[in-house]
Amino acid sequence: MPHAKPSIQFLGAAGTVTGSKHLVRANGSAVLLDCGLFQGMKSLRERNWKPLPFAPSEVDGVVLSHAHIDHSGYLPRLVRDGFDGPIYCTAATADLLAFLLKDSAYLQEEHAAYANRKRFSKHKPALPLYTVDDAEATLELVRAVPAEEPFVAAKGLRATLRPSGHILGASTVDLEVQNGRKSLRVVFSGDIGRFESPILKDPAPVSEADYLLVESTYGDKRHASDPNAQLAEIVSETADHGGTLVVPAFAVGRTQEMLWRLKTLEDDGRIPTIPVYLDSPMAINVTDVYRRSCEEHDREMREAYAAGEKPLTPSLLRVAATPEESKAINSVRGPLIIVSASGMVTGGRVLHHMKRRLPHKRTTVMLTGYQASGSRGRTLQEGAETLRIHGQDVPVRARVETIYGLSAHGDQTELLRWLSGFDRAPRGTFLVHGEPDVLDTFAGVIHERQQWDVSVAKYQERVELD
Numbered sequence: 001m002p003h004a005k006p007s008i009q010f011l012g013a014a015g016t017v018t019g020s021k022h023l024v025r026a027n028g029s030a031v032l033l034d035c036g037l038f039q040g041m042k043s044l045r046e047r048n049w050k051p052l053p054f055a056p057s058e059v060d061g062v063v064l065s066h067a068h069i070d071h072s073g074y075l076p077r078l079v080r081d082g083f084d085g086p087i088y089c090t091a092a093t094a095d096l097l098a099f100l101l102k103d104s105a106y107l108q109e110e111h112a113a114y115a116n117r118k119r120f121s122k123h124k125p126a127l128p129l130y131t132v133d134d135a136e137a138t139l140e141l142v143r144a145v146p147a148e149e150p151f152v153a154a155k156g157l158r159a160t161l162r163p164s165g166h167i168l169g170a171s172t173v174d175l176e177v178q179n180g181r182k183s184l185r186v187v188f189s190g191d192i193g194r195f196e197s198p199i200l201k202d203p204a205p206v207s208e209a210d211y212l213l214v215e216s217t218y219g220d221k222r223h224a225s226d227p228n229a230q231l232a233e234i235v236s237e238t239a240d241h242g243g244t245l246v247v248p249a250f251a252v253g254r255t256q257e258m259l260w261r262l263k264t265l266e267d268d269g270r271i272p273t274i275p276v277y278l279d280s281p282m283a284i285n286v287t288d289v290y291r292r293s294c295e296e297h298d299r300e301m302r303e304a305y306a307a308g309e310k311p312l313t314p315s316l317l318r319v320a321a322t323p324e325e326s327k328a329i330n331s332v333r334g335p336l337i338i339v340s341a342s343g344m345v346t347g348g349r350v351l352h353h354m355k356r357r358l359p360h361k362r363t364t365v366m367l368t369g370y371q372a373s374g375s376r377g378r379t380l381q382e383g384a385e386t387l388r389i390h391g392q393d394v395p396v397r398a399r400v401e402t403i404y405g406l407s408a409h410g411d412q413t414e415l416l417r418w419l420s421g422f423d424r425a426p427r428g429t430f431l432v433h434g435e436p437d438v439l440d441t442f443a444g445v446i447h448e449r450q451q452w453d454v455s456v457a458k459y460q461e462r463v464e465l466d
């Protein structure tokens with residue numbers, strides 16, 4: 001009996017930026033590329049609760065591009081619903097998953113418990129999407145594979161991961177699909193990072209694809225140039241006044257880049273040496289993974305470590321692991337820098353630092369990236385006079401600055417640079433992982449530059465590959 005044609009179905013990050021999930025079927029095998037959680041607006045989050053158009057037990061394996069929850073955070077649910085195959089990713093992604101999936105499960109359980117306490121859910125009792133036990137069962141299935149080396153992801157499907165420069169362990173996925181006597185190549189960009197950024201290797205070029213899935217997060221934008229000048233100015237001014245610099249930072253990637261930049265500026269004599277407090281259990285764990293994953297480091301990092309330097313450790317770095325150590329920072333007088341999660345001030349230990357430091361004129365808050373509307377970070381950015389924290393309106397007398405150019409996603413120029421690595425036009429290029437207007441703009445740009453046949457992937461659309 002002839003096999004059905006190979007196909008790919010877009011089950012997330014199609015017309016939006018979260019829920020990354022694409023099912024490839026060929027030769028009677030099924031492999032899921034990414035297994036992300038939908039996040040953000042309620043209408044998107046509700047998709048996490050709808051059944052998938054396939055039985056999880058039918059899937060032979062999952063190949064993960066990277067550890068971010070919008071690419072990995074549905075895995076525990078997939079496992080709870082019957083998936084028990086291997087989950088392939090790089091070693092660094094596996095290390096990060098151990099922290100991120102358990103944290104995500106903990107938040108799911110907390111949210112359900114809170115809903116039950118406050119009785120705001122229409123479900124009685126409200127249940128978590130998955131539990132810490134589900135996350136632990138998921139971690140048992142993770143298989144680390146080396147980058148640049150092909151492996152069998154399922155019968156008739158060979159995959160190769162290559163660095164994508166986005167966060168530690170992040171990769172592009174190159175899938176060789178057996179199609180009768182021929183084979184075809186499906187390439188998935190994952191999230192493409194930055195070229196010439198600190199710590200990580202540049203995105204590695206991929207030269208060939210029959211079908212290509214490309215992320216488009218910043219397909220319509222150019223990032224600001226080198227942020228070090230702005231960073232040096234803000235740190236120096238705060239230090240001059242004996243003030244406090246509070247830096248809300250995402251635990252994965254942004255925190256480590258901030259530490260690297262502070263250390264570099266200090267070594268170059270562009271900022272004074274002042275105490276830097278790293279206060280977030282997740283960020284502390286993740287920074288350790290960043291330090292020890294030497295296979296992920298770019299040349300500069302390797303050389304620094306070879307020379308016995310500590311590129312992620314500013315001279316006066318203090319790590320607050322316990323809640324007591326975190327609280328003790330309250331009594332430290334400036335000048336000092338506090339780096340703490342979360343990046344948009346939506347939760348985490350940064351909240352108590354905000355409560356303590358925002359009312360003071362000698363405090364500067366430095367936001368380090370995009371602030372979603374409705375987040376406390378955005379409220380500060382918009383110049384609010386008070387900020388609601390733990391049911392209290394905290395007066396804002398601090399200076400608020402936003403530092404631009406620190407994104408972990410490549411901008412339009414960097415995405416096009418990665419695309420220019422392909423030797424020939426793919427037969428089909430599908431844009432994923434972007435807001436609708438950005439996807440349309442970027443499709444136009446690629447079509448014009450590369451003369452490729454480009455379309456925007458539609459949610460749940462299934463495309464035959466031949």
Ligand SMILES: [Zn+2]
Nearest residue numbers: 066068166191
């Ligand atoms: Zn990502």
